[in-house]
Amino acid sequence: MTVIEFNDVTKTYGKRIVLNKMTFSIRHGVLTGIIGRNGVGKSTVMKIIAGHIQATSGDIRVFSDKPFNSLKVSANSILVDDTMSFSDKLTLKDILKEADRFYPNWDAPLAQRLFDYFSFHSDARQIDLSKGKKSTFNAIIGLASHCPLTIFDEPTTGMDTVVRKDFYRALLKDYIAHPRTILLSSHHLEEIEDLLENILLIHNKTALFHGPVTDLQEMFVSLIGKNELISTFIADIEIFSSQINGSFSEILVKNNFTPDEIKQLHTQGIQLVPVSADDAYVALTTGTKGGIDHVFNGTLVN
């Protein structure tokens, strides 16, 4: 069953085009990472899905409704981001109580346990919290609401490493216990790639890649070998990034070798090493420019 559908969705701010005829759909129950460089429109996509902002053109369906002004979408989804704010007249405890009234699937015991685990004070107010604490509090609301569509836009902003790890683990455990459609954005893909089933990669105002994380990882491979071996090899191949460590070179290339070619590479002493989704993402979005090392060493890639 499809939960989110984008058809030729365009969003412009004045003359600036943020999304250009974007099309994708997300199935029920999938944990999808929304990935992209800063300012590519990750937040825009999420806010359109939540019905907070309106697309300039195109058709959007969430739970088969147009999300903008849909009470159904609002009641069945939650968007956790840094614009999630609450009246400063309410204490944190009051806010949890209010969330309980608004969200039918609210998991009060979970909210309370997380609240205590992260040492929040009942009488504190959201406005008094540090950036990281505010993010943590908002994330608790996002988790405990158990909305059929839960959206986290850069939820770990300001959190320290320990809390970030705790949050991701909590997210995964809660997702396993209560499977639902979750969108998660971060510009630290390496932090979340193991959590994700799918990746929606936004680049050049549209969806550059949408599919399983493992497919993204397997689009590329890293070749490691002696400098002279690698440099003879690279003459006729597209290289996405390269790195030289002493007498060894590592190059990132498209993963389209036949088993025979792989065998041949092995006998030549060249190792094939899988790449992370993060490396693959960087390769996809920077193209064959060769990365930062190329700036310092123009000989390997040209």
Add this chain to the structure above:
Amino acid sequence: MYLTEPLLTDVVKKQFLHKLKAYTGVFNSLLVMQLIGIILGFGTSSGGSSSGGTLTVNYSFLTGDVPVIFTLLWAFSMGILVTTLAYRNDAFSFVSNRLSHNISSFLFLLFASVIAGTLATLAGSIIKLISSFQSDPLFAETSGLFSSPADFFIMTSTSVLYTALFASMGYVVGSFIQRSKFVLPLLIAAIFVIPLLQLNMRGQDLIANSVAFFGTETSLLLFLLKIIVTISILFAISIGVTTKTEVRK
């Protein structure tokens, strides 16, 4: 997958109750405004004396209207305040759409108007009461709660209805301001331009006409009707103006 099918009325009810808790700051500012109104109210007595032969009558009129005027100012600014981005973002942190947010905000304004209007009349009575202790008057209070309950009821109702009217005016102005950033400068310009225009239009005084429309009405029922119709129109305009506003941008 189990989906909730929310009813507008349910969401509005939840939002209204939420706003009662979240907007308590509104009432703090009301108390401040009315206190100022009471204090200034003492300075507004006008009077004189007339004497005929051996008898001299000293009289002074004291009006309890100052707190009401301050309450109306308060209502207008509250109307604007609840349309601001911060209040809208707060609403959309929980379940909401633009219509439910508008209706619940409006219900909240009406509720606040009932409290504010009633308190304003009582504040007026306080001014008269305290003043009556200062001098030693023969006739002190007119249309007080105890001296004539019916009059007092009419006064309170009128005060509540005017408060609601001003809150609605604030709400519609606020809605326009939220719609476009050009509205505010236009509005300020209009405040100066309209009186100038009216100088050239004899007998077509817009403001005076609208004041007369409500102010000269002697039937409470008709007055109520006029206010309800006006408020409904203002509310409908506000909904129309804000139905496409984006939130949490």
Add this chain to the structure above:
Amino acid sequence: MLNLDGSKPIYVQLAEWIETEIIDGTLSPDEKVYSQNQLAELFTINPATAGKGLTLLLEAEVIYKRRGLGMFVALNARAKLLAKRKEDTLRRLIQELLNEAALLGVDASHLLAMIEAERAQKKGE
């Protein structure tokens, strides 16, 4: 445990981790294997990725599926894995040996003679 930024995809590492559990006897034949969700929680990875690891084992017939009950260790799983590991590990070592020999200019007959000599010494010990 898994080396999450290592040289193999996570689901391959996951499959190998379960294989090791079978080889060292932690999991015995016909014993229930960890569920997809248990594995996901254990390693903080997406359940779908954990499922891919299990699918690898299922396709290699190291584990089998009982409808509604889960995955279980196949009867001959251990023997099968031992054979596979022997094959893989020895082959890799021989490849390295050949590469090193080529680098040092040692020809095939010399290499075989060295292996024979080493074997004879080991026998004599």
